[in-house]
Amino acid sequence: MIIMKFGGTSVGSPQRMHSLIGLIDNAEAKIVVLSAMSGTTNSLVEISQALYQKENDKAAILIDLLEKNYSNVIQELYTTESSVSKAKELLSIHFDYVRSFTRDLFTINEERAILAQGELISTALFQYLLEEKKVQSVLLPALNFMRMNENSEPDMGFISENLRLELAKHPSESLFITQGYISRNDFGEIDNLKRGGSDYTATIIGAAIGAEEIQIWTDIDGMHNNDPRFVNKTFPIAKLTFDEAAELAYFGAKILHPTCILPAKSQNIPVRLLNTMQPEALGTLISSENQTEGFRAVAAKDGITTINIKSGRMLLAYGFLRAVFEVFERYKKPIDMIATSEVAVSLTVDNTDDLENILVELNEFGIVNVETNLSIVSIVGLFPAEKPGYAGAIFDALRSIPVRMISYGGSENNISVLVETKIKKDTLLALNKGLFQLD
Ligand code: ASP
Ligand code: MG
Numbered sequence: 001m002i003i004m005k006f007g008g009t010s011v012g013s014p015q016r017m018h019s020l021i022g023l024i025d026n027a028e029a030k031i032v033v034l035s036a037m038s039g040t041t042n043s044l045v046e047i048s049q050a051l052y053q054k055e056n057d058k059a060a061i062l063i064d065l066l067e068k069n070y071s072n073v074i075q076e077l078y079t080t081e082s083s084v085s086k087a088k089e090l091l092s093i094h095f096d097y098v099r100s101f102t103r104d105l106f107t108i109n110e111e112r113a114i115l116a117q118g119e120l121i122s123t124a125l126f127q128y129l130l131e132e133k134k135v136q137s138v139l140l141p142a143l144n145f146m147r148m149n150e151n152s153e154p155d156m157g158f159i160s161e162n163l164r165l166e167l168a169k170h171p172s173e174s175l176f177i178t179q180g181y182i183s184r185n186d187f188g189e190i191d192n193l194k195r196g197g198s199d200y201t202a203t204i205i206g207a208a209i210g211a212e213e214i215q216i217w218t219d220i221d222g223m224h225n226n227d228p229r230f231v232n233k234t235f236p237i238a239k240l241t242f243d244e245a246a247e248l249a250y251f252g253a254k255i256l257h258p259t260c261i262l263p264a265k266s267q268n269i270p271v272r273l274l275n276t277m278q279p280e281a282l283g284t285l286i287s288s289e290n291q292t293e294g295f296r297a298v299a300a301k302d303g304i305t306t307i308n309i310k311s312g313r314m315l316l317a318y319g320f321l322r323a324v325f326e327v328f329e330r331y332k333k334p335i336d337m338i339a340t341s342e343v344a345v346s347l348t349v350d351n352t353d354d355l356e357n358i359l360v361e362l363n364e365f366g367i368v369n370v371e372t373n374l375s376i377v378s379i380v381g382l383f384p385a386e387k388p389g390y391a392g393a394i395f396d397a398l399r400s401i402p403v404r405m406i407s408y409g410g411s412e413n414n415i416s417v418l419v420e421t422k423i424k425k426d427t428l429l430a431l432n433k434g435l436f437q438l439d
Contacts, residue, residue, distance in 0.1 A: 001029045003214045005180060005202035008038035010217055010276045011122050014076040017129055023217070023279060025135050029174040031205055034126060035181060035198040036118025037073070040066070044115050047098065051106040051114075059102050067095045070121065077125065083132045090124050113190050116143075119179035119198070127177055137175040140166050145208075146183035146201065148191060154263065155186075160208040167209070178205070199257035203271065207263035214264055214271045216256065221275040222284030223248060223255055225297045226432050230425045233438040237284050237297055244296055244380050245271070245286040247414045251378035252301035261286065295393075295435045296381035300424050304336070304374040305352055306405065307359070310344040311366025320365070321345065327361045336376060337407045337416055346405055348376065348418060374404065375424040378416045379431065385412060397434020401427050 004024060011017050011034055024032050035041075043066045050059035074087040094117050101110045119142070127139040145162035147155045167176070180198025185191035193200045199216055206214035220228070222236035223245065240248070242265035249256040255273060264271045264286070271286040313320060324345060328335055337348045349355075355370070362368045383390040391408060394415060405418035419427050432438045 001031065001209060001211050003031050003033060003202045003206040003211050004217060005033040005198055005215065006035065006217045006276065007198060007219075008035040008040070009219050011035065011126060012038035014073055016276075017077060017126055020126070020276070021130065021133060021135060023276065024175065027174070031140070031176045031178060031209075031211075033178055033180045033198055033202045033205065034119065034123050036122050040118035040122070041115065041181075041195070044098075044118055048106075048111040048114050051101055051110070054106075056102045060099070063095060063098055063102070067091060070095075074125065077129060078132055080132055083128050087125055087128055090128075091121070094121050109189060112192060115192055116179075116182040116190050119181050123177050123179050130175075130177070135175065136173065137177055138170050138173050140176050140178040142179040142182050142201065143184055143190065146204070147188075148183050148185050148193070150186045152185075154204045154208075156204075156208060156263075159204060163205065163208050193257075196257045199260040200263075203260045203263040203269075206269050206271075207267040210267060211269055214269055215274055216260075216271060217274050217276045218255055219275065219277055220255060221278055221281040222273045223253055223286075223297065225436055226428055226438075227252070227298075227300060230300075231428050231432050231438075233432065235438075236281070238282060239289065239291065240284055240286045240296060241291045241382075241413075242271075242286060242288055243411070243413045244291065244382070245284075247378060247380045247411075248297055248299045250301075251376060251380070251414070251416065252299040253297070291382050293382045293384055293387060295379060295390075298377060298379050298428060298431045298435070300375050300377045300428060301336075301350065302375045302421050302424070304348050304350055304376050304418065304421075305355070306346050306348050306371045306374060306418065307362065308344060308346040308369040308371075309362055309366050310369075312343065313366065324362065324365060327358055331358055333358065337405055337418060339405045339407065348374070348405070371404075373421045374418055375421045375427075376416050376418055377424065377427045377431070378414055379435065380414055383412050383415065385409070390415070393435060394431070397430050398427065399430075401430055 047059050047062045070091050074084055078084050098114055098117055123139060130137045145159055145166055147158045149155045180201040181192050183191050183193055203214050224234040224236055226234045228234045242261050246261040250258045268288050272283055274283040275281050331354045333349055335347045336350060339346045359368055379394060403417045407416040
């Protein structure tokens with residue numbers, strides 16, 4: 001069994017849905033994970049925001065607009081009248097449901113229910129298309145088996161058991177369709193895996209059933225050595241280790257959801273990144289296979305804030321860092337980079353929720369300074385600690401870049417530098433030239 005995940009643009013129009021069939025209609029047993037049609041989740045977020053703000057008229061207009069789009073989609077998507085009328089019925093059920101929230105109290109639970117509609121609709125419409133085309137397939141409701149625990153981590157035991165039960169109901173079938181992104185939480189309520197979470201669904205499902213391979217299909221021919229949005233000359237990386245891919249996804253490579261590598265790594269299931277527009281391209285294979293040393297890729301993560309704490313109490317003291325970190329732990333705030341000197345420590349966070357409260361507590365320790373609009377640029381690859389030259393090559397490449405902070409030695413897979421976001425592009429270009437000889 002393999003898992004094939006297709007994102008929003010791959011199901012983003014009737015034409016794209018039609019071409020998807022060519023990629024999945026073959027003898028290989030598979031579970032196909034679909035996102036919502038592109039733009040839908042954004043619209044549902046907007047609708048929810050309007051409802052939170054009690055702008056119910058605005059929400060109603062947005063809902064009508066989205067429904068209209070879908071009415072157009074189904075006219076184009078199907079050739080038979082019976083498919084169109086089935087799809088109309090489906091849309092009216094989902095949109096009446098969304099509309100019902102304009103008449104009642106709106107809380108986070110209603111929001112999650114609204115956000116789930118995009119994937120429920122895309123998978124149902126696609127299933128109808130397969131039926132019309134006489135392609136034998138089964139729609140598996142993700143809400144029957146996807147479940148997160150109290151720490152918002154996948155409840156693998158539950159998922160594995162219940163997914164296997166669902167599959168066992170159809171022993172002679174080989175093509176299954178299911179929703180990405182949506183899940184139940186610890187209370188059994190409808191929830192989701194956060195934006196971009198369909199990749200995570202695919203790797204969780206792959207791990208839960210011990211799939212042979214997990215394929216993430218997007219619009220680019222794999223993970224590139226640099227960010228193609230800022231740098232012209234980039235190339236796809238043929239092979240990555242799980243650790244390298246996890247670092248790249250976490251530090252800004254938009255092609256993969258940051259935590260989606262974990263389930264695949266835990267069960268050692270290869271993940272292949274492929275391109276729907278160019279299915280024959282090799283893409284990127286992510287596996288546990290040994291990697292040659294060297295630079296693999298750079299990626300950047302924006303929206304970084306640094307907090308610098310300078311304190312006489314740190315000098316020759318112990319327990320200071322623990323006290324500082326405890327503040328962040330209490331606010332459940334992950335720290336990305338740290339740098340210390342004998343009397344000061346700098347650390348970075350990627351969101352500023354609760355920052356005011358954190359700063360009040362940190363002020364107890366010394367003088368606190370905050371800087372915003374920074375980016376972490378991560379250089380990922382395999383840099384064995386005993387080998388000279390890697391730091392040298394990076395510093396050489398960054399000769400003309402003002403670097404704010406450096407993290408080296410935390411792992412053999414990542415060297416990160418912090419720069420002002422306004423010079424991120426220059427930094428990516430400088431590294432492309434210095435490390436990959438691409439000018
Ligand atoms: N539809 C969801 C989103 O737009 C999940 C996904 O596409 O991966 O974030
Ligand atoms: Mg995505």
